[in-house]
Amino acid sequence: MNDSPKVIGGFWHRLMELNRRATIPAVYRQLKKTGRIDAMRLDWKPGRPKEPHIFWDSDVAKWIEAAAYTLRDRPDAGLERRIDRIVRLMKRAQLPDGYLNSHFIAVEPDRRWTNLRDNHELYCAGHLIEAAVALNRATGNTEFLDIVRRYADHIGRIFGRGRGQKRGYPGHEEIELALIRLYRATGEKLYLDLARYFVEERGRRPHYFDLEARARGEDPRKFWARTYAYCQAHRPIREQTEVVGHAVRAMYLYSGMTDVAFETGDRTLFAACRRLWRHLVERRMHITGGIGPTHENEGFTSDYDLPNEGAYLETCAAVGLVFWASRMLRVELNGEYGDVMERALCNGALSGLSADGEKFFYGNPLAVQPGFDGNGHYVGSGYHYRRSEWLWCACCPPNISRLIGQIPDLLYTCGPDWIAAHLFADCESCFDVRGTRVVVRQESGYPWDGRVTFRVLPDEEKSWAFFVRMPGWCRKPLLRLNGREQPLENICRSGYARVARRWAAGDTLQVEFPMPVEMVEAHPSARHDCGRVAIQRGPVVYCFEEVDNGRNLNDLVLPRDPDFRVVRNGKGILKGVPLIRARAMRRDISEWGGRLYKPADTPFVECAVTAVPYFLWANRKPGGMAVWVLRNSALP
């Protein structure tokens, strides 16, 4: 096992510092205030406020996980004590058989494991496990790891195909990928087997959710979400070919599937992962990496249904996509996974967090109109869709926080004789390659600048391969080895440049990804984007805000060949951020008078427009926003 890279500067470092200094304390305050942390005291009594909810343990666990990541680089005794206090509460709360869930112990003790479809016991268990593994890895803490092992052992006794076991699996996936992390942390194969069981049992007949509903005396046909596709349990996972249902659940399932495929080498399982991946990225992913367009199932609808205004695109779903992509990369070095990981991270996930690190979006639409909420419902003329300090269903705040904490883990993967760089950051990393220790120092102004330098410092000279992802958005990447340009056509495959050599201390790999402003179009079947383009620079998708461009953003028309200029004179939260300026046109409103419709002959007037990174929107004066803008097609 290699240590995680240390991110030491630049964009990602600032983000991680924001997370450490602002987001983690802010989330903790809310967890405390809302009773989530004290829920583990198990002293709630009927009729009292702050009844522990079935989600709550997961919120606390995700916060511990996020906090643990910050402890890797920077010990913080206060934070550790805070975590320890919670772990002690959990230790006291855990039942003798290993069961641990504040809701079901305090509120519904008779209902344990009676409704896997709707309740979140296994989901919460998964997050506890992830948190314990992260904490163990960061600080060496074994107390929490022991707790979750006992819990996992309990789960392993309850669920499975043995006599007297329940053949159940979670309605909200998460335990699968968590068990893989526990397996990796402990080497205990039981956890791998259990993860595999949960993945493979899913959707089989007779359907466990049917049996379970009947055991509760309910008619399974009256499932509130109507179809088990909601939780990807409509058929066995190897037979699933379309990404469906609740988007976060889907991402966690696919992540777990991919992990199991990786650990077991199961080709048919990975083939299913690939099919689902193709379907997602070719039909059902917004340009921001946001996924799950509707609030109705918090999930997927139909192919090419990529609405802008009112699109749900839960922060957690984009976070989940980053997780899945990082796992696909582990199985198969393909730049597409890295591209999507980067897309979701830099756009649809990061937009979930305010620039001050203390406010959160649940939904991340690609266009917003004053007066309308994030689901596109009119809620009143004074309303503006804004990030909130907290959310009743608080999955997103600690999720974006723990994603940011994991950024170092997304940067590289390595094998016995190779290192692969997926994302770019100012960081220092240490790998064990062919038995020798290799330090790699990376310098990069990413994502604002496409120049990246890797300095390779092996303890011993050995032959191995360095893979560098050539981002899919980059048309003309350049690679220099010790100052000498390398012809990429020979060494580039599946989105990675492979530099194989006997690496010596001080060898330097430089890559350059020119970042012109690009206009991107969506597939003609993506009906919401027809006639429109999105602006992208490097991996960052831009948007137009009312504060910069006035009202009627949908009426802005970019010329066929805009004179894009990148400027860095922004202030406040835009300080140092590349902004995109251009001349555009809009209809001349001065002659309209009171008419609502008129013959189509209105002249256009020129105007200057400014686009800002999408993930930074809604941090200044509230107003409308649009990612996709009209472009003059200049046809006959």
Added chain:
Amino acid sequence: MNDSPKVIGGFWHRLMELNRRATIPAVYRQLKKTGRIDAMRLDWKPGRPKEPHIFWDSDVAKWIEAAAYTLRDRPDAGLERRIDRIVRLMKRAQLPDGYLNSHFIAVEPDRRWTNLRDNHELYCAGHLIEAAVALNRATGNTEFLDIVRRYADHIGRIFGRGRGQKRGYPGHEEIELALIRLYRATGEKLYLDLARYFVEERGRRPHYFDLEARARGEDPRKFWARTYAYCQAHRPIREQTEVVGHAVRAMYLYSGMTDVAFETGDRTLFAACRRLWRHLVERRMHITGGIGPTHENEGFTSDYDLPNEGAYLETCAAVGLVFWASRMLRVELNGEYGDVMERALCNGALSGLSADGEKFFYGNPLAVQPGFDGNGHYVGSGYHYRRSEWLWCACCPPNISRLIGQIPDLLYTCGPDWIAAHLFADCESCFDVRGTRVVVRQESGYPWDGRVTFRVLPDEEKSWAFFVRMPGWCRKPLLRLNGREQPLENICRSGYARVARRWAAGDTLQVEFPMPVEMVEAHPSARHDCGRVAIQRGPVVYCFEEVDNGRNLNDLVLPRDPDFRVVRNGKGILKGVPLIRARAMRRDISEWGGRLYKPADTPFVECAVTAVPYFLWANRKPGGMAVWVLRNSALP
């Protein structure tokens, strides 16, 4: 009082015949089947099926009203017997005090007049009154009229500002305009006063709906619709300046207000009507005359919020707009009212009825995507939004039917010394002008052809004025008097050409409204239509259906100056209907491969497109539909 014109041929006559032969029998069958007609037997008992619903009397009444109109031109003993049987049930059902409501007598006898806000007693009463007046006018039947007079007298005793009276008014307006019809039919001023009371009491403080809720032991702040703007009762009507809330309720209220203003000459009341009218037509009306864009309140949202896909635009709301416009015209001869009446009638209202006259739309969106319902929710890949044979809330089917029955009443209005023609139809009409009988024969291929001929046949030569509406969509109307062209600039005002002369038998007025295909644009603040145009020919808005144009309708781009051709070679329901053909462009999908996003450089390919009248959509092979299509703006 003049007789209604007789429509004797052409478009409107075919529609009225369809109504008589198909729609009226179809609606009757459903009323019977669903128990609505037998509800008046009052023999429902708890636990039995077909519990009379609070809406039901209105459905039956609207059917009687629609049927009555057909009896004006064409007696039908079978139909009259059918009506008589229902009227006899009502007579038996009516309580000694005059009260008549099948739900409240049979189901909740203790709840009479306890919840005007949510229940529909006064609404149902209004429809009974409208039906009785229509029947009386058509056949001379007085039995029904007597019933509703007793009911109206009862209502007049219950409601008002006198001691012991309730200062209530309906949550769903309708009684106001109905009482005006009753006043006109009977000359009884009490009914006018009661209508005026209902209009003027609305929204005053202390708020009746608050008092009433408290009397029921409810907290008025917990009103399910949150705000009394839902039913236009948020403030007194003279202080209302914006059209808000439930669109059908709004139209019925404004119709009643306008009627009261007309009958009383109340200028401040009409000023309020005008303000509301301006707000509606300048900010909140779809190009089809559809209104009320969201299903959430079945009504209005914010200015310029004119979505296409998922727009609600209830058939009844467009029907109500026709009613209101016709009433505004009675107070003030202004072509804008006629334009909107025609727009709503020919497009947003008529689209509610299938070409076979037996199926109905509740919502009339301006774009539809397979798999999505009328509210824009994804419901499944096999789904197509289609008209239904019936609707649980069945307001629309008999409403479009009674609107069609009233078409003759929309064609003209007249005063002591003038006649005004608003809509154009093959019809024969008889007026009393300056004491003499004037027959006007109108010939017209409207709305497919803009040539209209009026032959004026007065019994005596007298001086009076003939007003003809010059439709707002027509740029170059032409008018000939006895073959001689008249310079319109001198005689045209407020959208009407005024031909004042001593009219002699055989005088002929010819008007010509050239109907080139027009591209129409919406206000730049109408964000859903930016970059797009709608196609209109004469008063008829066109649309593009998948059956003619393939998929991805949103990607069609009309050139700046399309080569529109009008052809009449359609088959089936399109036989004889002008279809619009043009060459357009669409992106070449052949090179796309699996990509969802790519640099914006896809070439376009030419294609032929066909547009059909919007009101005729969804009568052939199911598929997508779009009214607004991209147009190349041909900018630099």
